[in-house]
Amino acid sequence: MPAKILFLLFALTLSGCASLPPSSSSNATASAAARGTALANRNSETAQQRLAAVAAQRAEAAQQFCPNWQQALDHARSNATGCAQMPTNEQATCWQAVSQWAQEESRYFHALAPLLQSGAYAFPAAQAAHFFDLTQGWAITCQNGQRACAAASGHQQMDNSKSAINQFCRR
Structure with missing residues (x-):
């Protein structure tokens, strides 16, 4: 009989353990897990918004690439013609300005290249x-006069790049 009493007391003790309220450490753990989940959800939402913004920028850049290229090319032709028609003593300053302008255009298209790197516009942007x-290099050479300008290297490379981009933009 004493074994039965001992067993009964043991069983009552175990059932009492099962009905104890959760400890404060498990409440803290649950709270930390909830905060972690909320943070992960906010981070995921922010990442999705950023991806959507990049996709919108990419679409806009692709849509504007050919018009911007054509405008820059027209401006380059106009600049070159204008400098060539200036009096000889003013040409160096003109070519210096063209060189600076070409550098700005180069920066613009270099900045587009990573944005457009995964699409059809990657090669034309590069x-x-x-x-x-x-x-820019050609304009720097042209500061040394018309002979230096005419003898400058890179014309073929410029023509090849220009033709590839124009062909892309015509399709």
Whole structure:
């Protein structure tokens, strides 16, 4: 009989353990887990918003690439013609300005290249940046006079880049 009493007391003790309220450490753990989940959800939402913004920027850049290229190319032609028609003593200053302008255009197209890196515009954007890098170098050479300008290297590379971009933009 004493074994039965001992067993009964043991059983009552175990059932009492099961009905104890949760400890404060398990409440803290649950609270920390809830905060972690909320933070993860906010981070995920922020990441999705950023991806959507980049996708919108990419679409806008792709849509504007060919018009911006054509405008820059027209401006480059106009600049070159204008400098060539200036009096000889003013040409160096003109070509210096063209070189600075070409550098700005190069920066613009270099900045587009990573944005457009995964699409059809990746190659044309890189070619446009290369074209304006070459244009800048050519304009620097032209500061030394018309002979230096005519003898400057890079014309073929500039023409190749320009043709590739124009062909892309015509399709």
